[in-house]
Amino acid sequence: MAVVKGSQQERLVIRQYRPWERFRRNLYLLLFIAAIGVGGYFGGVYDSMSSISDLTAERDSLQGSLQDAERTITTLTQRVGVLEKGGEVDRKATEGIRQTVKELKAQISTLEEEVAFYKGIMAPSADDKGLRISKIDLQPLETKGRYRYSIMLTQVADNSSYISGLAAVNFVGLQTTEKVILPLRDMDSSVTDLGVKFRFRYFQEVSGEIQLPDNFTPEQVQVVLQSTGSKAQRVEQTIDWPQAGEAS
Incomplete structure (x- = not known):
C-alpha cells in the first residue's frame, strides 16, 4: 500500500482473544479471600476449644486434689477421735486442710463456670444465639x-x-x-x-x-x-x- 509522505500512520496490534481470562482471575481472587476468612474463623474456634480443654484439665486436677484432701480429713478425724488428749496439732492441721478443701471447691466452681461459659459460646442451644x-x-x-x-x-x-x-x-x-x-x-x-x-x-x-x-x-x-x-x-x-x- 502506498504511503503518503507526512501522514500519521496507525499501528495495528493483534492480541489473542481470551474471554475467560478475566473471569478466572476474579474467581481465584474470591477463592483466596474466602480461604483467608475461613482460616481466621476456624483459628478463633481452635483457640476457644484449646481454652476449654485447658480449663477442663485444670478442673479435673483440682478435683483429684480435693478427693485426696477429703481422704486426709477422714484419716485425721479418726486420729482425733482415738487420741485421748485430742492433739492440738492435729486439730490445727485438720482445720488447715478443711480451709484448703474449701478453697479447692471454690476454684473448681469457678473453673466449671468458665468451662460452661466457653461451651455456651461455641456450642449453644438452638434458641440461644x-x-x-x-x-x-x-x-x-x-x-x-x-x-x-x-x-x-x-x-x-x-x-x-x-x-x-x-x-x-x-x-x-x-x-x-x-x-x-x-x-x-x-x-x-x-x-x-x-x-x-x-x-x-x-x-x-x-x-x-x-x-x-x-x-x-x-x-x-x-x-x-x-x-x-x-x-x-x-x-x-x-x-x-x-x-x-x-x-x-
Missing part, C-alpha cells in the same frame, strides 16, 4: 454505698464477625419516697454518656464502680443492649438488687 447478656454481677466494697459492677456480653454461635453497639445500664429504686430511675453515668464518674460502647467478637466485660446517692435505696438493675448494623439487635435484662451477703 446472637447477642446475649451472660451475667450481671454486683459486689459491695468497703466504702458504704459503693459497689463493683460487672456485666458480661457475649455473641453466641454467630461470632464470625465483630458486633458493636451501646450498653445502657439503669438503676431502679426509691429516693426518699419517690421511685426513680438513675442512669449509670449518675453513679460512675468514668461514664459520661447514657451508655457504654461495646465492640467484640466473642465476649466483652463492661465493669466499673458505682457510688449510690444519699437516700437512694436500689431495687433493680436494668441492662439494655442495642447493636448496630444490618443485623441490629436489642436485648434487655432486669435483675433484682442483691440482698446483703448475696452475689448476683
